[in-house]
Amino acid sequence: MALRHAVLAALLDGEYSGYQLAKTFDVSLSNFWYAVPQQLYAELAKLEREGLIVGRQVIQRDRPNKRLFTVTDAGLAELAAFAATPSKPSSIREDLLVMVQAVDRLDPAPVIVQLEERAVTAAAKVEIFDRMLQRMRGELDEETFLREGDRIGPYLTCLRGRRFEQENREWCERVAALLRARASLPG
Amino acid sequence: MALRHAVLAALLDGEYSGYQLAKTFDVSLSNFWYAVPQQLYAELAKLEREGLIVGRQVIQRDRPNKRLFTVTDAGLAELAAFAATPSKPSSIREDLLVMVQAVDRLDPAPVIVQLEERAVTAAAKVEIFDRMLQRMRGELDEETFLREGDRIGPYLTCLRGRRFEQENREWCERVAALLRARASLPG
DNA sequence: CAGACCATGTAAAACGTTACATGATTCG
DNA sequence: CGAATCATGTAACGTTTTACATGGTCTG
Structure with missing residues (x-):
């Protein structure tokens, strides 16, 4: 379980679509995590199935529609449990x-x-x-x-x-x- | 192709067994790569099949026998090709x-x-x-x-x-x- | 005599990357 | 009118992690 928590943490600051998250994971979060869009779409779908996030459809005229996601209480609890689990230093691979x-x-x-x-x-x-x-x-x-x-x-x-x-x-x-x-x- | 080159680079300084490499990957190389023993044994077997390293059996009385590996010319060529390939910054996952x-x-x-x-x-x-x-x-x-x-x-x-x-x-x-x-x- | 260290692997599951696929709109 | 951006996915492939498995010696 790894990308899950990075995604949940990223969603704490507001609603994001998969596409927007992909941008975020390319810059701001890139100091400690990186993920390609495909991975994010898959993870978001999984998190939604498990009830850790909820999505709502946003219809756009000028652009393709998108889905924005928010962390649920269950998601916050999952993050809290994660933060209480001892983490091992994960290495750089350069x-x-x-x-x-x-x-x-x-x-x-x-x-x-x-x-x-x-x-x-x-x-x-x-x-x-x-x-x-x-x-x-x-x-x-x-x-x-x-x-x-x-x-x-x-x-x-x-x-x-x-x-x-x-x-x-x-x-x-x-x-x-x-x-x-x-x-x-x-x- | 990833661990391969880290293993080849580690073997440049002399002969090592899988077990010894595991130690090395736990300390000295740990700043840029980490691998569990299982991964190293698998990678060493693969590299040997491909002729990039050669192993020799060392019989030990007091301890289990071991196999020590050395980089071949083909292995050095592989490393050179790797060094000439543009690398992208790989992120920290913490x-x-x-x-x-x-x-x-x-x-x-x-x-x-x-x-x-x-x-x-x-x-x-x-x-x-x-x-x-x-x-x-x-x-x-x-x-x-x-x-x-x-x-x-x-x-x-x-x-x-x-x-x-x-x-x-x-x-x-x-x-x-x-x-x-x-x-x-x-x- | 229990636990740590030496020594090597197999197998399955989880995770990550690359390639493929689609389609609309905006900018130069 | 071609390229970039918005927007979301599936499928195949490769890599990494975790669990299981074995068995000898050395240290306290």
């Missing part, structure tokens, strides 16, 4: 790290290229997170918002995501520069 | 982050407990990484080792893992303290 692990025995050139590309996308994600954080805290400074705000969960996970991407960026840049320097001095 | 995302709508107590536990295990992992890093660089200081060492891949991934766990620890501690403070002020 192809790029596997490549760097093996880089001494391979041609480093393609790895360097990928590191530099990743540094750029990580930097872009940091900026996205910064804008999301700003929007969430509004006028308040961070400290005040975290002390007094009434919806700080998404802010806190966003902070974690920001740090992660920042670290990612710094690491990628450092490793790329290092491998470049080594490649230019025949070993 | 139950604990899902819990924090939802924490405003739940009883925060069990989440706080888990955050504090996780902070402790993250701190322990930082120390493990520190010892691994020290062992790898030996007498040299980090800068010199990274400039001149001939097996820096594992060192670099270990650095990333260390940073990740350090960030994890700081975040968990901060969030736990914050939620505790908020819980004591009825809100």
Whole structure:
């Protein structure tokens, strides 16, 4: 049971359609979960069958109709039970790290290229997170918002995501520069 | 195709049995990949069938016999092809982050407990990484080792893992303290 | 002598990814 | 008028997790 809870948590902030959730899982939640639309539609159908969410049809003239979902009391209870269950640290699975692990025995050139590309996308994600954080805290400074705000969960996970991407960026840049320097001095 | 390459990368540093690999995938490689023994035995069998690794039987008197595996030239070629394939960032899937995302709508107590536990295990992992890093660089200081060492891949991934766990620890501690403070002020 | 560690697997179930399928509207 | 966006799914395939299974040695 895994994606279930991520979906329930995402639906706490209001009604969403499968399509909208797919967007959310692509950006805001992407620091700790990712899912393709197909997976979300399947999970939403399952959650609705089990009564953890309810959907209502919204007829649209200009666009295809959609279904918006809300968490039920049963869904909230499920989330509470989940939060009370010990979680084990789930690992990162990063192809790029596997490549760097093996880089001494391979041609480093393609790895360097990928590191530099990743540094750029990580930097872009940091900026996205910064804008999301700003929007969430509004006028308040961070400290005040975290002390007094009434919806700080998404802010806190966003902070974690920001740090992660920042670290990612710094690491990628450092490793790329290092491998470049080594490649230019025949070993 | 995923675990394959992590296994091949792990086997670059010498011969390992399935059992030993399972240990490795539990600690050193755990910053970017984790696999249970069953998965490793299955993957090793598959890699051997495909000629990417070769195994040799080692008879032991005091213990059950074991098979040690080495990467073949074909295996190295497979790794090189992998390193030249664009990788997409694969996401973190953290139950604990899902819990924090939802924490405003739940009883925060069990989440706080888990955050504090996780902070402790993250701190322990930082120390493990520190010892691994020290062992790898030996007498040299980090800068010199990274400039001149001939097996820096594992060192670099270990650095990333260390940073990740350090960030994890700081975040968990901060969030736990914050939620505790908020819980004591009825809100 | 019980529990931990060494050592290797099979089988089933759950989960995730990719490909396929459809069809309307808006933007450039 | 082609591409992008909105909107929802099914089917096949591949990967991961969990449960089951076995049996020897070493440590307290």
